[in-house]
Amino acid sequence: MKRIIHLKVNGLDHEIAVEPRRTLAEALRIDLGLTGTRIGCSIGDCGACTVLIDGVPSFSCLTLAVEAEGHEILTIEGVADGNKLHPVQEAFVEVGAIQCGFCTPGMVLSTLALLDYNPDPTEDEIRRALSGNLCRCTGYQKIIDAVKDAARRMKELS
Amino acid sequence: MKKDLKVIGKPTPKLDARIRASGQAVYGQDVVLPNMLHGAILRTKYPVADIVSIDVSKAMQLPGVVAVITGDDINANNINYKRDNPVLKRGRVNCIRDEIAAVAAVTREIAQEAVKLIEVKYNVKEGIFDPFEALKDDAPQINEFVKGDQHINIAHPFYYEHGDIEAQKRKSAVIIKTRFELPRMTHCCLAPCAITADYSNVDKRLTLYCVTQIPFLFQRDMARVLNMAPSDIRIIQTVIGGGFGSKLDMYPYEPICALLSMETGRPVQITFDREEEFIASPTRQKMTIDLTSGADSKGKFTFREARIIMDNGAYTSWGATTPFVMMQTFSSMYQLPACIFDAKAVYTNNVYAGSFRGYGNPQATFAVERNIDLLAEKLGMDKFEIRLKNANYKDELTGQEMKFISCGHKEALEIVSDKSGYSPCHSREGGNLSNRYKRGIGFASMLHVGGGAKIYPSDGCGTNLKMDDFGKLTIITGSSEIGQGSETVLAMMASEELGIDLKNIKVINTDTDIKPWDVGVHASRTTFVAGNSLLGALKLLKEKLSNKAAQLLKTEIDDLVYEDGLIESTTSGESFKIDKVVREIHFKPPNELCAVYYYYEPGSEFQDKYYKGNVSDTYAFAAQAIEVEVDTYTGNIKVLDIHVAQDVGKVINPLGLAGQIEGGVVMGMGYALLEELYSEKGYILNPNFHDYKIPTSVDIPNIHFYPVETNDPYGPYGAKGVGEAPLIPTAPAIANAIVDAIGIRIVDLPITPEKVLKALKNDA
Numbered sequence: 025m026k027r028i029i030h031l032k033v034n035g036l037d038h039e040i041a042v043e044p045r046r047t048l049a050e051a052l053r054i055d056l057g058l059t060g061t062r063i064g065c066s067i068g069d070c071g072a073c074t075v076l077i078d079g080v081p082s083f084s085c086l087t088l089a090v091e092a093e094g095h096e097i098l099t100i101e102g103v104a105d106g107n108k109l110h111p112v113q114e115a116f117v118e119v120g121a122i123q124c125g126f127c128t129p130g131m132v133l134s135t136l137a138l139l140d141y142n143p144d145p146t147e148d149e150i151r152r153a154l155s156g157n158l159c160r161c162t163g164y165q166k167i168i169d170a171v172k173d174a175a176r177r178m179k180e181l182s
Numbered sequence: 183m184k185k186d187l188k189v190i191g192k193p194t195p196k197l198d199a200r201i202r203a204s205g206q207a208v209y210g211q212d213v214v215l216p217n218m219l220h221g222a223i224l225r226t227k228y229p230v231a232d233i234v235s236i237d238v239s240k241a242m243q244l245p246g247v248v249a250v251i252t253g254d255d256i257n258a259n260n261i262n263y264k265r266d267n268p269v270l271k272r273g274r275v276n277c278i279r280d281e282i283a284a285v286a287a288v289t290r291e292i293a294q295e296a297v298k299l300i301e302v303k304y305n306v307k308e309g310i311f312d313p314f315e316a317l318k319d320d321a322p323q324i325n326e327f328v329k330g331d332q333h334i335n336i337a338h339p340f341y342y343e344h345g346d347i348e349a350q351k352r353k354s355a356v357i358i359k360t361r362f363e364l365p366r367m368t369h370c371c372l373a374p375c376a377i378t379a380d381y382s383n384v385d386k387r388l389t390l391y392c393v394t395q396i397p398f399l400f401q402r403d404m405a406r407v408l409n410m411a412p413s414d415i416r417i418i419q420t421v422i423g424g425g426f427g428s429k430l431d432m433y434p435y436e437p438i439c440a441l442l443s444m445e446t447g448r449p450v451q452i453t454f455d456r457e458e459e460f461i462a463s464p465t466r467q468k469m470t471i472d473l474t475s476g477a478d479s480k481g482k483f484t485f486r487e488a489r490i491i492m493d494n495g496a497y498t499s500w501g502a503t504t505p506f507v508m509m510q511t512f513s514s515m516y517q518l519p520a521c522i523f524d525a526k527a528v529y530t531n532n533v534y535a536g537s538f539r540g541y542g543n544p545q546a547t548f549a550v551e552r553n554i555d556l557l558a559e560k561l562g563m564d565k566f567e568i569r570l571k572n573a574n575y576k577d578e579l580t581g582q583e584m585k586f587i588s589c590g591h592k593e594a595l596e597i598v599s600d601k602s603g604y605s606p607c608h609s610r611e612g613g614n615l616s617n618r619y620k621r622g623i624g625f626a627s628m629l630h631v632g633g634g635a636k637i638y639p640s641d642g643c644g645t646n647l648k649m650d651d652f653g654k655l656t657i658i659t660g661s662s663e664i665g666q667g668s669e670t671v672l673a674m675m676a677s678e679e680l681g682i683d684l685k686n687i688k689v690i691n692t693d694t695d696i697k698p699w700d701v702g703v704h705a706s707r708t709t710f711v712a713g714n715s716l717l718g719a720l721k722l723l724k725e726k727l728s729n730k731a732a733q734l735l736k737t738e739i740d741d742l743v744y745e746d747g748l749i750e751s752t753t754s755g756e757s758f759k760i761d762k763v764v765r766e767i768h769f770k771p772p773n774e775l776c777a778v779y780y781y782y783e784p785g786s787e788f789q790d791k792y793y794k795g796n797v798s799d800t801y802a803f804a805a806q807a808i809e810v811e812v813d814t815y816t817g818n819i820k821v822l823d824i825h826v827a828q829d830v831g832k833v834i835n836p837l838g839l840a841g842q843i844e845g846g847v848v849m850g851m852g853y854a855l856l857e858e859l860y861s862e863k864g865y866i867l868n869p870n871f872h873d874y875k876i877p878t879s880v881d882i883p884n885i886h887f888y889p890v891e892t893n894d895p896y897g898p899y900g901a902k903g904v905g906e907a908p909l910i911p912t913a914p915a916i917a918n919a920i921v922d923a924i925g926i927r928i929v930d931l932p933i934t935p936e937k938v939l940k941a942l943k944n945d946a
Contacts, residue, residue: 059212060205062423064372065456069871072372100205113203117195120837123845124665125202126209126372126423154879158871160370160424161665163848164879166841 034102071157074130100129123161210376229864230309309531344581345520354476373423396702460869464536495534504542514580551914590829590890624918626911632902633799644698653761660700661712667838681744706903713898715782817935832900850912
């Protein structure tokens with residue numbers, strides 16, 4: 025039976041009715057129309073559905089929508105400041121870290137969490153932070169470069 | 183007049199990157215249409231069986247189900263290259279991905295639930311999962327729709343030869359014969375397959391929102407399958423989340439989705455989950471290659487004789503034609519006086535193979551390059567010297583009659599040797615760090631088509647250009663963007679030619695109702711073919727603009743330059759804004775729109791019936807040198823440095839180019855060390871990313887890329903194809919490096935720690 029839940033996504037409150045088995049990824053995509061959260065495997069292997077829950081990168085395909093109630097959820101749609109891309113997104117664009125782009129939202133959110141926790145990561149720390157996000161196009165090098173560039177951009181801003 | 187390039191060769195972010203970074207890009211799984219239903223497919227429970235009965239009554243009764251279809255309900259022709267694959271199977275199933283029935287329901291969950299309620303009675307049969315078994319005289323026919331010319335289970339035979347092989351054998355000082363086993367690898371596009379079909383009962387037209395790499399062939403095929411007129415089918419490509427060749431064929435789920443939409447009169451969407459993606463996507467051909475290679479006492483290659491059995495699986499995709507590409511490598515990579523190539527794609531009851539980046543070339547190159555190391559070792563020659571001595575050269579006409587009008591092979595070899603710090607005295611002993619860790623360096627080269635490939639009646643591409651009254655250019659190109667950056671490359675060329683900013687250029691490339699014909703994204707052809715097509719169109723557009731501008735500026739056409747949004751006279755220094763010139767053409771005589779079209783067909787030739795001919799306008803060459811470290815206690819292999827030198831003709835976008843190189847190399851590493859889709863008695867054992875490993879961010883080595891610019895005379899700005907090449911030499915170079923480090927015998931992929939340990943034990 026469906027339950028009414030309240031989700032706080034990108035700073036906005038939503039009331040939706042979901043089956044208890046509904047994953048957060050499905051709720052975001054189907055009930056809220058936030059399709060920037062990609063579904064690549066549904067079993068927590070690929071990281072394309074990564075969102076931040078209270079700032080922590082989480083696989084939204086392994087999180088039930090009902091579990092997310094009462095938490096702050098950030099999806100890719102909430103990363104930019106209005107029309108202005110976030111420095112992490114700018115870095116991904118400028119460095120050439122995006123090919124097909126399907127992994128990009130998850131990569132960007134994992135990067136945001138990393139840089140929040142560790143504004144000056146080493147290459148090894150970057151690699152480890154992104155190891156739960158698969159990419160088949162880029163070979164990761166440009167993504168790692170983009171994270172370094174994003175760290176630099178964010179330092180300049182702060 | 184010649185001017186310095188202002189845009190070409192400068193690092194340029196992809197035009198579509200911002201949309202993708204913001205999450206706004208619409209992939210197949212994101213499409214939503216009014217009143218849309220969701221489809222799901224029932225696949226067989228057993229790889230080989232007769233279907234005794236199908237009962238859909240319980241599925242039909244499930245609330246929310248709108249339609250259920252089986253092979254008996256539809257009027258559709260078989261799909262695939264040999265027309266040997268029914269969209270929904272009737273009477274029998276031949277492999278574990280076979281489609282038996284499909285459901286359309288109001289939600290995806292209900293459709294999936296309904297599929298489970300369909301009752302199928304099977305009469306399970308023994309299958310044939312080994313192509314050598316399938317070739318036996320008494321083997322039963324696996325696919326009922328095709329009569330093999332030679333044997334009932336040969337889907338496609340290929341035979342090629344040049345030179346006097348017996349004479350060359352007599353000249354050979356050493357001959358090496360090796361049997362190689364290459365595994366099934368699968369694309370692992372991050373976005374699972376997705377299609378939305380929208381059939382209108384009112385105007386009888388079908389619109390497909392899909393992820394094909396070959397929209398015009400797809401449109402034609404779909405029309406044939408559904409008995410419709412091609413013009414009544416509109417293909418709209420969504421943003422494509424990875425292609426790599428996987429979308430070069432039509433698969434049953436696509437016409438099934440169309441049939442569900444026609445049945446219900448409503449839009450229907452089918453999206454795969456990851457397990458379905460692993461089981462019901464194509465694979466790189468699993469094959470056995472017996473390669474005999476010879477060299478004379480001075481190290482000149484004398485001949486190659488390749489006998490290949492490919493596991494086709496139960497149906498025949500375009501992938502069965504990969505021998506076209508493989509034979510080029512066997513016949514023409516390095517100078518070669520004689521070659522015999524015999525390949526057979528053989529039906530089995532395994533999942534079927536398809537097209538995959540490199541198109542047979544990774545397998546062929548693995549065999550050729552492994553044997554070269556063995557020849558060098560037996561001759562006591564340096565493995566770099568033997569490659570350099572036999573390298574391809576400019577203006578070479580190969581035994582297969584391919585013409586290398588530009589060729590950076592030698593240069594590429596020299597660069598990677600130099601940069602990797604290789605020296606002939608670098609040997610197993612030199613890399614002996616300790617008892618436990620050993621290092622080695624391996625080389626491999628690559629030859630691939632670089633100027634399209636003439637395998638379809640046309641290898642062409644059309645371009646329509648429109649410049650509006652405000653000076654903005656719309657490029658409508660037949661070519662497709664699958665993430666590789668073709669949009670950006672085309673926009674850069676137009677920006678260069680017209681002197682207008684990239685932000686004033688838009689590329690339209692996703693809709694068959696709008697865009698002109700193109701054969702598709704394959705053969706690393708888009709920059710070359712779509713680029714030349716665009717340059718042809720730009721020339722026509724500039725003729726219009728220049729005629730008017732010369733008149734306005736009272737000067738000669740040759741005197742004009744296009745820069746900074748202006749058309750300027752170099753003698754007077756006077757200029758007009760480009761949009762002003764457009765308005766002069768539009769609103770005053772000759773009262774014309776500033777729009778042109780151009781169709782480009784490469785100058786390449788069809789091969790004759792002996793497979794000889796210059797199949798591409800130009801060819802790409804590359805060399806890689808790779809250093810590895812082997813842990814002899816665990817068998818673990820660490821790839822340290824990959825040096826890549828590739829003849830790209832001319833660098834158009836360094837950013838996109840490096841991305842293609844790095845992505846290709848890492849995919850090649852996966853092929854070398856990690857990836858195999860395991861199959862037992864027709865069942866797929868590892869259909870998920872836990873068990874089928876692809877490289878992650880912690881696995882990648884340092885990749886050093888050195889572009890070789892040979893300025894191809896036919897390429898746009900001198901450029902040639904890039905996309906497939908980087909993954910091709912990686913696996914053999916890694917294998918050669920491992921052999922260099924620890925001296926084991928490597929004849930198959932992937933080179934897992936278990937295999938390394940076993941080999942170390944056996945050799946001890």
